[in-house]
Amino acid sequence: MLDPELTLTPENYGLLTDLYELTMSACYVGEGLDQRRASFELFTRQLPENYGYLVAMGLTQALEYLQQLQFGEEQIAALQATGIFEQAPAAFWEQLRAARFSGDVWAVPEGSVVFANEPMLRIEAPLWQAQLVETYLLCTLNYQTLVATRAARLRDVAGPEAALLEFGSRRAFGPQAALWAARAAIAAGLDATSNVLAALKLGHKPSGTMAHSLVMAIGALESGEDAAFEAFHRYFPGATLLIDTYDTVEAAQRLAQQQRQGRTVVNGVRLDSGDLVSLSQTVRSLLPDTQIFVSGDLDEWEIQRLRQHGAAIDGYGVGTRLVTGQPVNGVYKLVEIDGIPVMKESRQKLTYPGRKQIFRRYDEAGQWQGDRLGLSTELPAAAEQPLLEPVMVGGQRLGPHDSLEAIARRTAESVDRLPQSLRQITAPATATVEISEPLQTLTQRTQHHRQPSYT
Structure with missing residues (x-):
């Protein structure tokens, strides 16, 4: 496994992750939770300073990674040699040997404008798979979104x-x-x-x-x-x-x-x-x-x-x-497990629970009027367009990737539709994203469903 040149090949995709993704996956296997259906969403809590919008990018490479994710015997042996996983269950190693991404992916098309708290991508998959892919997905979407927006x-x-x-x-x-x-x-x-x-x-x-x-x-x-x-x-x-x-x-x-x-x-x-x-x-x-x-x-x-x-x-x-420059600080958070909505409640890091959809409104001239962040089960209102689309089902892509020319046209159109107040590069306005009533209600209910305290 020693490779001083650090050559990256698809055979090593499984190991191109943070250690805790693997240790958590081993824990899920040991606790019998690894196959529970989980939903994670990738979004940014706030935009970089002096940015009024982001341009979502990197989906093509994300899907290529998911399709080729695997662990060979060489990768498994290298993990075992670290000594970190000595107490991991034997089933964990069998899980890695058989690993293939089998989940569904929803995403906004590349070149689409997004704002804070709006998911660019959602993974719906067995818990251990959805957990494992976090690092690579953040790497490609955060970086390409940064460059695309600039x-x-x-x-x-x-x-x-x-x-x-x-x-x-x-x-x-x-x-x-x-x-x-x-x-x-x-x-x-x-x-x-x-x-x-x-x-x-x-x-x-x-x-x-x-x-x-x-x-x-x-x-x-x-x-x-x-x-x-x-x-x-x-x-x-x-x-x-x-x-x-x-x-x-x-x-x-x-x-x-x-x-x-x-x-x-x-x-x-x-x-x-x-x-x-x-x-x-x-x-x-x-x-x-x-x-x-x-x-x-x-x-x-x-x-x-x-x-x-x-x-x-x-x-x-x-x-x-x-x-280079100011990073796009995208995060990847669990929003639902086995049909149960979950949320993070840490101060200044609160997340919205449940699988979500972005509903975008345009006026008759095609200009952006606002976004509504709602649950994926909600229907679009008049003049609204849902942005998140299914792009992978059961680990298989739902069609060819868009050409660079098509993405470039989408980028130009997305930016042109925004008001100048959001497009200006110094002190731009902040887009107001409406939170739907069902999502607000779910958030309140989820906040009250906490682990009991002990006295």
Whole structure:
């Protein structure tokens, strides 16, 4: 089992979890509770600061994980070798050997807007299975929802015409996260990613420019910056040139002269430093027909500032602040066991009991009017649409996954339907989510059904 490279394969999905998921599962088996039907919901109690909404993402990878969840003899032997499970019942090991996810999954479609306390996903499965999958589900949905929401905000601020490229692989939280980030970014409205593997796996063409190192290396070994540009265009005609290694304005002036003389064609240039407002305006005056891309620790607030100050920019490369930043603190909580509604009552961490549904209202123009959080058994009122849909039954998917293009369209439509007060990136309004009367009643009843005290 020793693997210093930490290679992740589906064979190891069963072990890609927190220890307590396995120890609790062993306890359930020992107590004869493992097959009791349980429902867990994944949601966030509150949105990150300055966020008016979230864009749900990561369902495709969650379902792929559930379909391939398993434990082989090598994984079981490695667990046994830890010594932690010496008192675990023998039936636990047989349970792992036969493990296959056999539950049902309800989820909001990827690209849908959600708010605090609204479940993005619900697992209905034997208790030990529903418990075991918590860690992986939170990992993929929390992270991809974070990136997708940032990407949607970037697109909303930059506008529909600007090119937006994902450059975050070198800052993502590991190679797997880099792939997920690229997917979530494209699915939420960005045009392309520089991650070659992610792009090809997703059926897209990777996009990128060049680095300062090429300019410095060829410039030092041959005859300066222009030699680097000429060399790069020799093999990649018309490729975007990075022109701020030395003096941005001087580089633009030389390229403009060369273009007038018919010696080169400058389709695009990239700026990665300096005063991007004034530099982009100057470059535009020198190269009026050339696309100008900028990069360098950009986020939605910086793009908004650049646009407000009249920067002459056609596209943005976003990386660090897209794939990192404020986390989406999604949680995964038991809401029903064997038909009995349950809830957490800890101070500031109260949860609503029972299996739930999100009912969304739109006006005649298709604009968002509000959400109602109710029980899954409730029916939608007039003008309401239920958001959670069945996507897996008995461990089997109910159809193919959505294409990235379809998810991107859903993301754009979901955000466009929101009022500007929720879309603004500084001090947005808080969406008011109505709690249905049946859910309020169930919550009150469940709160009063506590374990008896002893005197």
